[in-house]
Amino acid sequence: MKANNTKRINGWIIFRYLILIIGAFVMILPFVWMLSTSLKPPDEVLSWPPQLLPKTITIGNYVTVFATAPFARFFLNSVLMASLSTFSILLTSSMAGYIFGKFSFPGRDFLFILFLATAMVPFETYMVPLYLSMVNVHWVNTFPGLVAPYLVMSYGIFFIRQNVKASLPDELLDAARIDGAGEFRIFRQVVLPMLKGPSGALAIFAFMQTWAAFIWPLIITSSRKLWTMELGLGMFQYRFTVDLGPINAGSMISIFPVLMVFLLMRRHIIKGIALTGMKG
Amino acid sequence: MGVSTGADRLIHVWGNRIGLSYVELKKRLFVYIFIIPVLGVYVFLRILPILKNFLYSFFSSSVVKPMDSFIGFSNYRELFTDSLFLIAMKNTTIFAVSVTVFSVLIAIILALLLSGKTKGGAFFETLYFIPVITPMVPVAVVWKWIYDPTYGLLNYVLSWVGLKPVAWLVMPNTAIWAIIVMSIWKIIGYNMVIFLVGIRDIPDTYIDAAMIDGAGQYQIFKSIIMPLLRPILIFVTVISTINAYNVFTQVFIMTSGPQGAPGNAVRTLVFDIYENAFRYFKTGYAASEAVVLFLIILLLTFVQLGVGAKKD
Incomplete structure (x- = not known):
């Protein structure tokens, strides 16, 4: 009876792992395929039957993608755009998050709800009027226009406010005030250092989100000089129909920074995304 | 906390008039200096576009004019x-x-x-x-x-x-x-x-x-x-x-x-x-x-x- 039970439990465990492993394989296969294709020489890329692993490994595709298309420019644009967006989101979120968390003033709750409510409205529903506003200020097909929608993040304000409330004691701020520190100095020398941890987490989300942007760069830019990595890939992937190798090399380059950050900080990222509902 | 500079004196006088202490008024000014720029960005990038979307939906449009003529629910x-x-x-x-x-x-x-x-x-x-x-x-x-x-x-x-x-x-x-x-x-x-x-x-x-x-x-x-x-x-x-x-x-x-x-x-x-x-x-x-x-x-x-x- 007992032996039988153990056998059944073993069977269940094996079945469980079998499902998990098959699942993991399906999750990873497209990335393996992408990496493998990016390392194949041109004659192997379209071979039949498809070879999961390259017979000869070459970095030729990585050279080609930068030589034949302005991918270096796209990459630089993406880095600039995501960095500026991250910086601005950190700045505006800590400013507003600190104020909402520690000060009372007329209209505070109304303003906070207003900011939070905009987080629930998807970008796609107001991108047309936003584009027309960009027309008015002559920001169409400019870098400021490209980065503008990514300068603030409502979740960021909410997230910093939570952290300010939870880990920044009023006594500390009052002590600094009694010592004669002005509000700006308190913000710079007391508040910002205490927010290092949450700011780091927020920076990762902000960078990833802006890095992955597609529809806005697609509508706001018209010259290739402003294309981002994602837009460049999206526009080149169907003109380059035979040049699968370089396209996959480009895809790998676009994934690489995000994947590295994720693998290094996976605990924090998974927890952060799951608990805050941030989309990543 | 000496009331020394002109700006400080102004804050002091103004605070007395609207019934806030010097410290409180300074805090209040700080709040507005921080919140107004962020609010400005929000109004331009989020709130106005969200509202304008409703407005535009009641107009016919041309390439140069998003609000060409009012057409109700057409x-x-x-x-x-x-x-x-x-x-x-x-x-x-x-x-x-x-x-x-x-x-x-x-x-x-x-x-x-x-x-x-x-x-x-x-x-x-x-x-x-x-x-x-x-x-x-x-x-x-x-x-x-x-x-x-x-x-x-x-x-x-x-x-x-x-x-x-x-x-x-x-x-x-x-x-x-x-x-x-x-x-x-x-x-x-x-x-x-x-x-x-x-x-x-x-x-x-x-x-x-x-x-x-x-x-x-x-x-x-x-x-x-x-x-x-x-x-x-x-x-x-x-x-x-x-x-x-x-x-x-x-x-x-x-x-x-x-x-x-x-x-x-x-x-x-x-x-x-x-x-x-x-x-x-x-x-x-x-x-x-x-x-x-x-x-x-x-x-x-x-x-x-x-x-x-x-x-x-």
Whole structure:
């Protein structure tokens, strides 16, 4: 009876792992395929039957993608755009998050709800009027226009406010005030250092989100000089129909920074995304 | 705290007049110096565009003038006779419902499999999460080639069991399902991690007690885990549906060029908005479509708030 039970439990465990492993394989296969294709020489890329692993490994595709298309420019644009967006989101979120968390003033709750409510409205529903506003200020097909929608993040304000409330004691701020520190100095020398941890987490989300942007760069830019990595890939992937190798090399380059950050900080990222509902 | 500079004296006098102490008034000034620039950016980038969208939807537009002439509800009336919009609504709804139902079901099963003391649980969690954090464009590009009729990995695998090659993204009746499968693959990890948080929050004692009472695995799932997961289930379902209604990037990538683009077989709502606004410059009309999308999402948000509140 007992032996039988153990056998059944073993069977269940094996079945469980079998499902998990098959699942993991399906999750990873497209990335393996992408990496493998990016390392194949041109004659192997379209071979039949498809070879999961390259017979000869070459970095030729990585050279080609930068030589034949302005991918270096796209990459630089993406880095600039995501960095500026991250910086601005950190700045505006800590400013507003600190104020909402520690000060009372007329209209505070109304303003906070207003900011939070905009987080629930998807970008796609107001991108047309936003584009027309960009027309008015002559920001169409400019870098400021490209980065503008990514300068603030409502979740960021909410997230910093939570952290300010939870880990920044009023006594500390009052002590600094009694010592004669002005509000700006308190913000710079007391508040910002205490927010290092949450700011780091927020920076990762902000960078990833802006890095992955597609529809806005697609509508706001018209010259290739402003294309981002994602837009460049999206526009080149169907003109380059035979040049699968370089396209996959480009895809790998676009994934690489995000994947590295994720693998290094996976605990924090998974927890952060799951608990805050941030989309990543 | 000496009142020395001119500015300080001004704050002092002004504070006395409106009944705030010197310290309080200084704080108040600081608040406004910090909040007004952020509010300004919000008004320009979020609040005005959201409001203007409603306004534009009541106007006909031309390339240079988004508000050419006021036409009341004409744009909305036109929507109901516009076959492209109706196709887009139908496709987007099929897409949203399918992606949500399947990704939630698969995610619950995976979360249950991972919830116990599974060795290597963190490893699987990480692997399943990789598609969630990777940008959509490269992932859509590689899936497009997996679906390729001539060179695609999928047709090759299916040829092992004797199936003939299928042009997944070209055939009108398979194209949308091919994109649905890829989109499910992309978000399973997200939904799974949220369910895992929920399952791990259930105290062990509940499950132990049920086991002592002789409850089987299925009974424990049905009468303990599911009822406690209900709020999370609602959250995940609503978030998935809202995100799915905004689908654009993977559709744009996977239907562009000679390997895809079967007419309007995978036209979605945001794709239709994009085309009307930026290809035909019918911004007023596109705005009315965006209002419809907005209302769908508002409804879903209320469903979540309503059902979620009932629980407490």
